[in-house]
Amino acid sequence: MKTRENIHGWIALDKPEGLGSTQALAKVKRLFNAAKAGHGGTLDPLASGLLPIALGEATKTVSWAMEGRKTYRVLVRWGEARTTDDREGEISALSDERPSHGSIDTLLSRFEGEILQMPPRFSAIKVKGERAYDLARAGEAVDLAPRLVVIEKIELLGLPDPDHAEFSVTCGKGTYIRSLARDLAEALGTVGHVARLRRTQVGPFTENDMISLEKLEELRHKAPGDNAMEGVLRPIETVLDGIPALAVKDAEAQRLRQGQSVLLRGASAPIAQDAVLVMWGRRPLGICSIEKGSLKPKRLFNL
Template sequence: MARRGKKKGRPISGWLVLDKPVGMGSTEAVSKIKWLFQAEKAGHAGTLDPLASGMLPIALGEATKTVPYVQDGAKVYRFTVAWGEERSTDDLEGPVTKSSDQRPAEADVLLLMPKYTGVIMQTPPQFSAIKIAGERAYDLARDGATVDIPAREVEIGRLDLIDHNADRTIFEVECGKGTYVRSLARDMGRDLGCFGHIAELRRIEVEPFTQEDFVTIAELETARFGGQGDERSDSADTVPVDFDAIDALLVDTSAALDCLPQIAISDDAATKIRLGNPVIIRGRDAPVEAEEACATARGKLVAIGAIEQGMFKPKRVFAG
């Protein structure tokens, strides 16, 4: 008797902008969302530590092809620095490694902040996913090794002071790809002579998504089970007749490509592109050259490609 193949799931596509709770890892969150949507494929656009909350954009189906564009987008974090202690992980998880009775005045913090805006050199935390000689830094650090991680350029668009008291300061930062907020807390604490670590961290924006796009686990479960909670039974794993309620919480795949020139094409051109063929771009405002552009037909994403001498040449095609 032939063995029945494992069910692959639904070919659903789009972005789910999860408001990840504290305590849930990014991989765990992706698994949860994939299960709730019974999706064939899922992946996230930028790890968020378990101790952090907030925006974790999760791509389903065809949207996984657009993950690099979201990963490269600017991010906004609201974070609290607790002064007086430096910790091995630069957050609450690790043991205290240095301490001080000194506490910074608000004026001292404000005076320091310009040093941490613009393009700066930053050393990632010992407990980070940076690879050193083929191994993750956090694996080496857990084994007790002191890792020599080279500093690298990161870009801080803005750094604002939201609130300050003797022991803690709340900041909001807009930063580029590769920035470690934990390193900001550590380095500012050292510069102020009082040490510091992250006490709270929440990601509130990942370009192009905003807080208006947030969806919680509770909202997803209500949409999936009609208010009956997370029912992980055999019947819950059976694909329901209607997925409309939960699918309505997705953001269209094309939203991740707002950063690219948008080219409207005909249905005939879309068919040719999906077969891997280049097409002539028509229209008075159509660009003649572009390293990357997004082609759409009737508002639906068709392909990402290059425009050369008025021809759109597909690089990555999306299912119709």
């Protein structure tokens, strides 16, 4: 069996429709022959687009990727409600009502900001230890509580035909676009579901950063060595742009690496911080906290 490589960094994968996030992760891990991998936010099989994948020590920063804002392009189908709130479910209700461009535009601001949202019955949320989608598939009642989510912006991009409308949605962690489509349709006096969904941003990663599985396969076959593959990796610290950075000297770096805290001296010493990115020269050393004037290691990178 081929020995796995200790390769570190982020890939902004352009996940195709029909492939689950776990399957996509396994394919990227295989292509890089990586010892360790994780992803920064699940994307449903129906959806395509940006799936950030962490390799090696970048897996220690996955939680920061998942906290980042996300942007989607979503095509909503009016007049059909579905059990899953997307096109994969069975039709559960029909309506002849089709909203106009003007009525949609007038309503959108109601769904921006902090809103309460009821997750779809077919979701990965756990109910008494079971996944909601498993209970729903078994025909059991799924009792979910509404959640507070943040939707920064919804923009109507166009109406391709009377049955469909396309939107751009920028939102925070935990937002269900399927729920948004369902609730938007209801507010417009009809029913609806997600017909197509594409994610174009997760935190610092954008559509311009994405690379397809086909392109990764091509790189692997063209250059069996690691250089070509490593060339498409983004640095570990890419997802840590939102936290302060602090440079340390050699002696301080050695103390931190041994699990010891470092006293920050001088009037300009940073105030208390839950998380700071510590840099040792050009290398990210890890994530530390600042408590009572001392730098304390939280999650160090083994590079």
